[in-house]
Amino acid sequence: MSNTPPLLEQFTNFDFRELPIGVYMTSLDGRFIVANRIVREMLKLPLEGRLDANILQYYANPADRDAAIAEAKRLAAEGKHVDRGILRLKVAGKDLFVEDYCKILQDAEGQVIGFVGCMVDITQSYESRRHEQELRERVDELRFDIGRILHANTTTLVMVKQTLDAVIEAFEPKPYRDMSVPHAQEVETALTEYANLLANAIERLMRSADEQRRLQALTAADWKKLQGYVSFLREYKERIPTPESFPATLRKLANDIGRIHAAIVPGNLARETVREVQNTAWQLERFANLVEVLETRAAVIQMDYTIHSLREFVTTDKREQIPFRHLNVKSLIDECAKRMAEYARSLKIDIDRRDVGELFIMGNERDLLRALSNLLHNAIKYSWRRDPERTKPAWVSVRTFVREKQVHIEFENWGVPIKREEIERGKVFELGYRGELSKDRGRLGTGIGLTDARRVAEAHGGRVEVESHPAFRGLQDEKSAQYYSQPFLTKVTMILPLADGAK
Amino acid sequence: MGGAVVKTEKTKVLWVEDSARLELRNLTGPIYISGDYHMNLAEDATSAVRYLQSQVYDAIILDMRLPPGIDDYWIRVYQDRGEDKADARLGLELANWMFNGRAKFPFTPPAWVRQYHVGVFTVENDADLHARLDELGIRVFQHKTAGLADTILIDIIMRILQEQASDRG
Numbered sequence: 001m002s003n004t005p006p007l008l009e010q011f012t013n014f015d016f017r018e019l020p021i022g023v024y025m026t027s028l029d030g031r032f033i034v035a036n037r038i039v040r041e042m043l044k045l046p047l048e049g050r051l052d053a054n055i056l057q058y059y060a061n062p063a064d065r066d067a068a069i070a071e072a073k074r075l076a077a078e079g080k081h082v083d084r085g086i087l088r089l090k091v092a093g094k095d096l097f098v099e100d101y102c103k104i105l106q107d108a109e110g111q112v113i114g115f116v117g118c119m120v121d122i123t124q125s126y127e128s129r130r131h132e133q134e135l136r137e138r139v140d141e142l143r144f145d146i147g148r149i150l151h152a153n154t155t156t157l158v159m160v161k162q163t164l165d166a167v168i169e170a171f172e173p174k175p176y177r178d179m180s181v182p183h184a185q186e187v188e189t190a191l192t193e194y195a196n197l198l199a200n201a202i203e204r205l206m207r208s209a210d211e212q213r214r215l216q217a218l219t220a221a222d223w224k225k226l227q228g229y230v231s232f233l234r235e236y237k238e239r240i241p242t243p244e245s246f247p248a249t250l251r252k253l254a255n256d257i258g259r260i261h262a263a264i265v266p267g268n269l270a271r272e273t274v275r276e277v278q279n280t281a282w283q284l285e286r287f288a289n290l291v292e293v294l295e296t297r298a299a300v301i302q303m304d305y306t307i308h309s310l311r312e313f314v315t316t317d318k319r320e321q322i323p324f325r326h327l328n329v330k331s332l333i334d335e336c337a338k339r340m341a342e343y344a345r346s347l348k349i350d351i352d353r354r355d356v357g358e359l360f361i362m363g364n365e366r367d368l369l370r371a372l373s374n375l376l377h378n379a380i381k382y383s384w385r386r387d388p389e390r391t392k393p394a395w396v397s398v399r400t401f402v403r404e405k406q407v408h409i410e411f412e413n414w415g416v417p418i419k420r421e422e423i424e425r426g427k428v429f430e431l432g433y434r435g436e437l438s439k440d441r442g443r444l445g446t447g448i449g450l451t452d453a454r455r456v457a458e459a460h461g462g463r464v465e466v467e468s469h470p471a472f473r474g475l476q477d478e479k480s481a482q483y484y485s486q487p488f489l490t491k492v493t494m495i496l497p498l499a500d501g502a503k
Numbered sequence: 504m505g506g507a508v509v510k511t512e513k514t515k516v517l518w519v520e521d522s523a524r525l526e527l528r529n530l531t532g533p534i535y536i537s538g539d540y541h542m543n544l545a546e547d548a549t550s551a552v553r554y555l556q557s558q559v560y561d562a563i564i565l566d567m568r569l570p571p572g573i574d575d576y577w578i579r580v581y582q583d584r585g586e587d588k589a590d591a592r593l594g595l596e597l598a599n600w601m602f603n604g605r606a607k608f609p610f611t612p613p614a615w616v617r618q619y620h621v622g623v624f625t626v627e628n629d630a631d632l633h634a635r636l637d638e639l640g641i642r643v644f645q646h647k648t649a650g651l652a653d654t655i656l657i658d659i660i661m662r663i664l665q666e667q668a669s670d671r672g
Contacts, residue, residue, distance in 0.1 A: 228538060240535050242544065245528040252532035252653070292529075433586060481573065 022098070022119040025105070028112055030056040030065065042098070042121055044091055058089040058096075068100075073112065076104045082117070086126070097126035143314050150311040157304045164297040171290045180348040181294045184243060191236075191246055194284040198254065199233040201276040202226050208270040217268035222260050229257055251288035257281040298346040305343060305377055312370050313448050322364055324460075326499055329359040329400055329407055336373045337398070344380050350395040351376070359400060359407050360499040363460045371456035374449035375411045375464075375492050384415035384487055402498055406462070410493040417488035418468040420478065428466055429454050437484055453494060462496035515559065516542040516660055519551045519594065520566040520624070533654045540660070547572030548581075548593040552610065555601070559615050562663040564656065566647075567594035567625040567632065576609055594625065595632070598639050618642070619666045622659045642666055 017023055017036035025034040032051040040047050043058055059065050064087070072082050081103035089096040102117025168179055175190065176182055206214070206226065214223060232239055232253060240249050258281045264274055337351050344351055361368075379396040396413045418435050422428050428435060434447040454464045468490040470476065475486050516534070520527060523544045534540050543558070545551035549572025555563070568588035571577035577593060584591040598621065604612035622643035623636060636644060643662045645655065652658075 229536075232536065232538070240531075241542075242524045242528070242531070244524045245531050245535070248529045249532040249535050252529075253536050256536065427586065 019118075022121070023117075024055075024119065025114060025116045026055050027114045028069075030054040033114065039119065042091070042096060042119070043089075058091060060088045060090040060095065064088065069112075069115075072102060072104050072115065076106075076112075086122075087119070095123065095127075096121065097123045147311055147315050150307050150314070154304060154307055154311070157300055157307065161297060161300045161304065164293055164300065167293055168290070168297065171286065171293075174290060175287070176290075176294070178345065179294065179297065180346050181298045182291065183348075187247060187291050188237075188243065190287055191250055191284070194280070194287055195233040195236055195250060198257065198277070198280040198284050199230045201273070201280040202230050202233075202257070205269060205273045205277050208273040209268060213268045217264050218260065222263065226257070226260060229253060247288040247291040251285050251292065254281045254285035254288065258285065294346075298343075301343050301346050302381065305340075309370065309374055309377075309452070310448060313452050316367070316452075322366070324362045324364060326360050327363050327365055327368065329361060329409065330357065332365070332368055332372055333398055333400070333409070335369055336376050339369075339373050340376050340380060343377065344396075347380060347383070348394065349380050349383050351380075352395045352397040354397055354399045357400060359402060361407055361460070361496045362499045363496070364456075367456045367459070371453040372409065372494065374453050375409075375494060378449055378492065379411040379413040379490075382416035382490065383413045405498045406495050407498050408493050408495050410491055412489060412491045414471055414487055414489055416490075417470075417484050417486075418466065418490055419484065420468075423466050423468065429464075450492070453492075457494050457496060460496050462494065465491075465493045465495065467491050513539060513541045514561045514660060514664070516540050516562045516564065516656075517545060517551070517554050517558075517560045518542060518564045518656065519545045519569065519597065520564070521546045521569055521588075522566075529653050530651075530656050534656055537657070540657075546570075548577040548597055549574035551597055552577075552600070555613050555616065556610070559613075560620065561667075562660045563616070563621045564624050564659055564663075565594050565598060565621055567592050567623065567627050569593040569597070589627075592627075592632075594623070595635055598623075598636075598641060602639050617667075617670075619670045620663065622663045622666075624655075624659055 017034065019036065020038065022039040022042055023034070023036040024032065024039045026032055032045075032053050032055065035043070035045060035051055035053075037047060039045070040051075043053070045051060045053055056062060056065055068082070068085065068087065071085065075081055081101070083101055085100045085102070087098050087100050089098060098119040099122045100117055100119050102115050104112050105114040105116055107113050165179065168174070206223070209217070218226075233250075236246065236250060237243075240246055257277065261274065261278050261281060333353065337353065340351065376396070376398065379398075383394045383396055394414070396411065399408075399410045399412070401408050401410075416435075416437055418428060419437065422435055427433050428450050431448065431451045433451075450464065450466070457464050468488045470483075471487040471489045475483055477483060518531075523531065523546065531542070534542050543554050543560075545554050547570045551565075551569070552574070554560075568591075570588060571581040571591075571593060580596060581591045581593065600608045600610075601612045601616050601621070602618060604610075618640035619642075621641050622645065623641060624645045624647055625632075626647045628646045633644070636642075643659065643666055645651075645659050645662075
């Protein structure tokens with residue numbers, strides 16, 4: 001390379017057609033006088049030699065050219081030129097969007113004789129923008145549809161829940177006073193009792209008559225079935241590998257026995273033994289149904305909240321922005337606890353509130369209520385019972401305190417773990433992400449709660465912190481298969497700036 | 504349903520389904536009560552592989568959306584596909600392993616398993632899935648919807664057994 005800088009004079013005859021941008025000149029009727037290599041490439045014209053083409057043939061809509069000329073003339077009258085006009089051309093059947101910078105050429109009398117200008121191919125970015133616009137419109141439509149569908153589903157869930165409440169009320173006398181889901185151990189004890197009563201009743205029925213009368217009452221196949229059902233009722237815990245299926249399976253079995261009972265030809269078997277089978281089958285079926293209905297009711301309440309928060313989230317930025325105002329943290333938590341009360345009751349979980357002082361923050365009440373309710377909902381949803389005898393209800397705790405002018409609102413529960421890597425990699429905050437262990441025992445969710453809580457906290461100049469560690473010191477080996485089977489203490493804390501001049 | 508399937512002992516069934524113990528628990532009642540089936544539940548891809556490597560089944564009922572379980576390989580596949588059960592479709596990946604697995608997978612598929620052992624039972628019902636199942640040669644498919652009878656698992660098992668009977672001529 002030469003050390004001597006090139007003299008600028010050598011470029012005085014620079015051919016502007018070499019510019020790395022499309023340069024062109026056309027006559028008034030659109031014939032190309034000049035088109036540099038870039039324009040020729042754009043319009044798929046011969047790269048060398050004389051041009052025999054008219055720009056008019058490239059307009060996707062020829063009327064656009066008249067409008068473009070009129071605009072160029074108007075601007076010229078104001079001493080301006082076309083700056084970044086967008087032309088939609090058509091080359092080999094495909095759209096070509098160009099950004100056009102152009103001015104008119106006039107003769108000595110001031111008559112327009114042609115145009116000179118530059119054009120830049122912006123098809124890709126234009127298409128992207130157009131695509132983005134289409135997507136935005138589609139998202140808006142979807143948001144409207146989703147909001148409407150979720151609203152309709154919420155109404156249906158209200159109906160379902162009310163119906164289930166009425167069904168539970170009809171289970172009088174029922175073994176449980178409230179409408180919460182009984183603990184698995186209680187259910188198992190009651191099921192075993194009812195199953196044994198039914199098995200005893202069937203055995204008594206089988207002994208209540210000789211073979212001839214028995215076969216006049218029911219078919220041999222039915223008796224064989226009943227015999228098999230007695231074994232099943234006695235050994236149901238061994239026959240059904242998953243305890244969660246005990247009520248549903250025994251309900252089905254009791255219903256089958258009820259159908260066999262209905263087929264008994266009267267007059268062949270002792271009436272009281274027949275009635276005993278009917279009654280004990282009915283009791284087992286009734287109890288199993290009650291458990292299933294209570295669990296379904298709890299699932300419906302949970303689903304209702306999930307749908308509600310999804311709808312809130314989907315429609316968030318469509319609502320009018322409300323200016324921040326002073327909010328009492330205690331009132332916010334009172335309202336969240338009120339919203340979650342029925343859900344907590346359905347799962348027999350107490351909400352334990354500690355150190356909730358009179359603290360104030362600046363914020364959007366609706367967004368904060370949604371975000372804090374999500375955190376409380378999660379704490380309830382992922383709780384297990386703490387006491388080994390399982391006699392006391394489980395609880396979640398809500399605690400507030402101030403540290404370095406920041407209000408900490410902490411939700412703590414004892415139960416389902418969150419994996420360490422999910423916290424460290426920030427996975428728990430990703431939209432739609434549900435913790436690997438979060439489906440434990442069929443818990444529903446959308447993976448929105450924590451994402452939304454963090455967004456809301458950040459919009460208020462705050463943040464959300466998550467920690468989860470074993471509740472006991474015993475098993476600390478993360479590689480152990482049992483590590484994530486033990487209860488974890490999980491704390492999710494929303495940290496928000498204390499309002500100026502607040503108490 | 505076509506001709507009768509003669510059974511001399513309990514039909515061994517593997518149901519690969521992460522909701523089997525909970526949302527879908529009502530579907531297992533008829534299986535347990537009938538006494539005709541020995542059923543194992545695999546609630547993730549790792550457990551499914553372990554069951555399939557250790558036992559021979561007459562019927563495998565396979566869900567498409569599954570969590571990975573504890574095996575590093577399945578966790579990696581799951582993470583690579585965005586850590587979402589719907590996107591990961593580990594059930595389809597399990598079927599791939601069973602029938603195309605020798606070259607691609609780090610563990611050997613069971614020698615006994617054939618396409619006619621498998622029935623797919625899933626909420627997914629798109630053209631892409633059907634095309635993939637066709638490619639794999641899996642013919643028994645049941646869309647999982649709320650309107651199904653509680654005997655649907657027995658129906659699927661019977662369809663799988665029919666498929667085997669017709670395939671074996």
